[in-house]
Amino acid sequence: MTTAHYDIVVIGSGPAGQKAAIQGAKAGKRVALIEQEFEVGGACVYRGTIPSKTLRESALQMSRFQRTAEVFEFKLRDDVKVASLMSRLDHVVKTHGRLMNDQLTRNGIERFHGRARFATDREVQITTVEGTSLRLRGEVIVIATGSRPRIPESIPVDHEHILDSDSILSLVYLPKSLTVLGGGVIASEYASIFAILGVQVTMIDTADRPLRFLDQELTDEFFAAFYKSGGRYVGGQQIEEVAWDGCSRVVTRLKSGETVLSEKLLVALGRVANVESLDVQAAGLDLTSRGLIPVNHQCQTPVPHIYAVGDVIGPPALASCAMEQGRRAVRHALGLDPGLDPEHIPMGIYTVPEISSVGLSEQEAVGRYGGALVGRAHFHEIARSQISGMTNGVLKLVADPTTERILGVQIVGEGATELIHIGQMALLNRLHVESFVDTIFNFPTLAEAYRVAALDLLQRRPSRSSVISRDGL
Amino acid sequence: MPTSSIVASTDLDRADELRHVLTRRLDEGELDLPLLPHVANQVLTLAHDPNADAGKLATLIQQDQALAAQILRIANSPAYLPRSPIVSLQQAIAWLGLNMLAGIAFSVSLQSGVFKIVGYEREVQLLWRHALATGLYGKEIARRLRHNVENAFLCGLLHTIGKPLILHVLVSDRQRSMRLPWSVLEPLINEFHIPAGVRLAEAWALPDPVQETIRFYQDDRYHEARSPTKGAVITCLADHLATFLLDPAEMEEDALRALPVIRDLNLYPEDLTALLDLADTVRPSVECLIV
Ligand SMILES: Cc1cc2nc3c(=O)[nH]c(=O)nc-3n(C[C@H](O)[C@H](O)[C@H](O)COP(=O)(O)OP(=O)(O)OC[C@H]3O[C@@H](n4cnc5c(N)ncnc54)[C@H](O)[C@@H]3O)c2cc1C
Numbered sequence: 001m002t003t004a005h006y007d008i009v010v011i012g013s014g015p016a017g018q019k020a021a022i023q024g025a026k027a028g029k030r031v032a033l034i035e036q037e038f039e040v041g042g043a044c045v046y047r048g049t050i051p052s053k054t055l056r057e058s059a060l061q062m063s064r065f066q067r068t069a070e071v072f073e074f075k076l077r078d079d080v081k082v083a084s085l086m087s088r089l090d091h092v093v094k095t096h097g098r099l100m101n102d103q104l105t106r107n108g109i110e111r112f113h114g115r116a117r118f119a120t121d122r123e124v125q126i127t128t129v130e131g132t133s134l135r136l137r138g139e140v141i142v143i144a145t146g147s148r149p150r151i152p153e154s155i156p157v158d159h160e161h162i163l164d165s166d167s168i169l170s171l172v173y174l175p176k177s178l179t180v181l182g183g184g185v186i187a188s189e190y191a192s193i194f195a196i197l198g199v200q201v202t203m204i205d206t207a208d209r210p211l212r213f214l215d216q217e218l219t220d221e222f223f224a225a226f227y228k229s230g231g232r233y234v235g236g237q238q239i240e241e242v243a244w245d246g247c248s249r250v251v252t253r254l255k256s257g258e259t260v261l262s263e264k265l266l267v268a269l270g271r272v273a274n275v276e277s278l279d280v281q282a283a284g285l286d287l288t289s290r291g292l293i294p295v296n297h298q299c300q301t302p303v304p305h306i307y308a309v310g311d312v313i314g315p316p317a318l319a320s321c322a323m324e325q326g327r328r329a330v331r332h333a334l335g336l337d338p339g340l341d342p343e344h345i346p347m348g349i350y351t352v353p354e355i356s357s358v359g360l361s362e363q364e365a366v367g368r369y370g371g372a373l374v375g376r377a378h379f380h381e382i383a384r385s386q387i388s389g390m391t392n393g394v395l396k397l398v399a400d401p402t403t404e405r406i407l408g409v410q411i412v413g414e415g416a417t418e419l420i421h422i423g424q425m426a427l428l429n430r431l432h433v434e435s436f437v438d439t440i441f442n443f444p445t446l447a448e449a450y451r452v453a454a455l456d457l458l459q460r461r462p463s464r465s466s467v468i469s470r471d472g473l
Numbered sequence: 474m475p476t477s478s479i480v481a482s483t484d485l486d487r488a489d490e491l492r493h494v495l496t497r498r499l500d501e502g503e504l505d506l507p508l509l510p511h512v513a514n515q516v517l518t519l520a521h522d523p524n525a526d527a528g529k530l531a532t533l534i535q536q537d538q539a540l541a542a543q544i545l546r547i548a549n550s551p552a553y554l555p556r557s558p559i560v561s562l563q564q565a566i567a568w569l570g571l572n573m574l575a576g577i578a579f580s581v582s583l584q585s586g587v588f589k590i591v592g593y594e595r596e597v598q599l600l601w602r603h604a605l606a607t608g609l610y611g612k613e614i615a616r617r618l619r620h621n622v623e624n625a626f627l628c629g630l631l632h633t634i635g636k637p638l639i640l641h642v643l644v645s646d647r648q649r650s651m652r653l654p655w656s657v658l659e660p661l662i663n664e665f666h667i668p669a670g671v672r673l674a675e676a677w678a679l680p681d682p683v684q685e686t687i688r689f690y691q692d693d694r695y696h697e698a699r700s701p702t703k704g705a706v707i708t709c710l711a712d713h714l715a716t717f718l719l720d721p722a723e724m725e726e727d728a729l730r731a732l733p734v735i736r737d738l739n740l741y742p743e744d745l746t747a748l749l750d751l752a753d754t755v756r757p758s759v760e761c762l763i764v
């Protein structure tokens with residue numbers, strides 16, 4: 001078997017692998033990218049970010065149509081087919097996949113279609129879909145093999161009645177009811193999307209509220225919207241058993257004794273890293289106790305010329321972070337300045353309504369600075385929200401109690417994932433709260449919420465001594 | 474199905490004549506389409522009605538004695554491994570599940586209702602066996618791809634619905650086809666079943682992904698299918714797997730593994746091995762579904 005030589009070999013073409021490969025190519029290196037799927041793009045394009053967001057957008061458009069139907073005197077067909085929602089999805093996904101492919105080609109990256117595994121710490125063996133093999137040798141190797149849905153052994157996922165976040169994307173009709181197991185990002189996103197499509201959704205999780213890692217003010221808003229659209233959250237629960245009743249319903253029995261019946265069930269209980277086919281031991285690597293590839297702050301594994309990036313190294317398991325890790329790892333490997341501080345990477349959660357945050361939350365600021373200045377803008381106070389009929393939401397500005405420098409922004413409400421970037425720029429440029437008061441934004445826009453929150457913050461700051469203290473939280 | 478190479482010249486003349494008849498009838502839209510049996514029609518509607526419940530299906534099945542008897546027989550067959558003997562329809566429904574039951578009811582009512590073709594019972598049964606195996610493999614392929622499996626069975630089951638239809642038309646044309654050997658009829662069936670199946674599917678208003686599968690499931694056409702349900706490409710492979718299972722002389726394992734559709738579905742050699750290992754599950758399920 002002949003072995004081809006490359007400066008950088010990247011395994012996996014999701015956001016992490018792509019950005020690693022492009023960074024390498026832009027630095028003038030010879031880069032090989034190995035992908036086991038037919039198309040490049042990873043879970044992000046085919047089973048994660050892009051399809052779920054497209055479905056969300058279609059669902060929102062439908063629900064807007066439904067709300068305005070009376071005003072404009074038209075009627076939406078009762079039997080809007082999931083297939084119609086899904087064919088739009090298919091179109092968006094294919095177009096995005098093509099764009100990714102073009103980008104790789106433009107950058108001169110060589111693509112290999114096959115499943116990779118380590119032969120040694122420098123060599124990777126590729127098995128093609130036809131069963132033939134070839135080997136690549138890389139001075140630097142980047143593992144970016146991503147993740148897949150975690151399915152506990154006790155839950156019999158059959159992709160027919162009991163689905164995971166992959167198979168839910170190929171539903172052929174909207175179920176009447178859906179149980180969602182999990183309280184994390186994917187669970188909350190799908191639960192709220194299906195709820196606005198008119199499906200009776202029940203979320204079940206061990207935590208007392210969904211999205212526990214977020215500021216409770218944000219989750220409270222999400223919760224209110226979810227209940228308003230008919231959703232239900234059953235928290236603090238352990239699952240006793242999930243089974244298809246062999247007839248028409250999935251039965252979820254909880255340890256508390258409660259039973260939840262639904263037509264379909266979605267298992268969204270986290271992700272597991274794709275490492276099985278890699279044989280990382282052949283490269284001298286061991287997995288962590290959670291089955292992840294161990295890395296340092298620069299995404300470097302204990303074998304110094306092997307890096308691992310994206311979902312395969314665990315949380316936060318976001319495409320945005322995966323991209324940044326890919327870029328950063330290759331810059332580190334090539335001895336280039338990694339740039340941007342990862343603390344300033346925003347997080348976007350595409351629930352209905354959207355949630356987004358950047359920098360420190362109120363609690364984190366109190367922990368780090370002994371207190372925090374906080375200002376809020378409720379969307380119902382903002383003219384643009386009134387005009388577009390989306391008045392649920394709040395923007396929260398967090399600032400340093402001493403210097404009044406902005407430390408973080410949290411937003412819940414439609415447009416949150418776009419609005420957050422103004423906050424991100426403020427953080428990157430170390431701006432003070434006053435900057436928002438002195439700045440004129442377009443009117444009417446949602447961005448006005450920054451000004452309103454800044455004014456609120458300044459108004460709540462009667463004197464330096466009365467900033468919210470750790471005890472006051 | 475093996476085809477005899479010895480065909481009498483008069484039979485060839487008749488085959489040519491029949492080919493002209495079929496071409497003309499298809500061109501002029503004169504095919505004698507059988508009506509979808511009342512029960513199958515209702516089963517299909519129920520299976521695609523998100524508001525349907527098991528009770529409605531049970532009522533429907535109870536109205537049709539033959540169907541009820543077949544369902545009980547199937548529910549008790551070893552392929553479905555009942556924990557205890559199934560003695561009531563309600564129990565059968567609970568054991569088999571609404572979707573499986575809808576599939577069975579639909580298949581049974583088609584087999585016994587529409588395509589009773591006197592003199593060719595064995596051949597029709599072989600066609601059905603193949604269609605059923607295709608439906609069952611279709612589900613397994615979809616599962617392997619982590620693609621929703623609900624649609625795959627129906628697409629596989631009905632992808633060659635045009636075959637019994639063509640046979641039905643040929644046999645109805647008694648003067649010409651009486652006593653014609655299968656070796657003459659089979660090539661005609663293979664030649665005409667897709668356009669005939671498409672006609673039938675349109676007339677019966679079968680779901681769009683099923684219509685698309687009938688039209689495009691073959692190796693040289695599945696690229697033209699557009700439905701995100703992937704029914705055509707999944708059925709293409711399922712159809713080959715069914716042939717490999719039921720008629721191994723028709724296809725060697727190496728030839729099966731070299732099919733482009735496997736690559737196009739991005740199934741690696743180990744994925745195909747896993748599918749082939751399911752033969753022992755699929756075979757008994759097929760046998761018990763045959764009326
Ligand atoms: C439903 C859902 C919604 C999401 N929404 C968002 C969102 O809104 N915003 C956000 O930022 N993130 C979101 N994410 C997360 C995001 O999709 C992931 O964090 C991101 O895709 C991770 O990128 P990655 O490159 O690490 O891995 P992946 O995208 O998983 O790509 C890994 C690639 O490696 C390939 N591979 C695996 N093993 C091998 C091998 N041995 N040989 C060759 N190739 C191999 C895989 O086929 C795959 O293509 C969502 C995820 C899901 C599931």
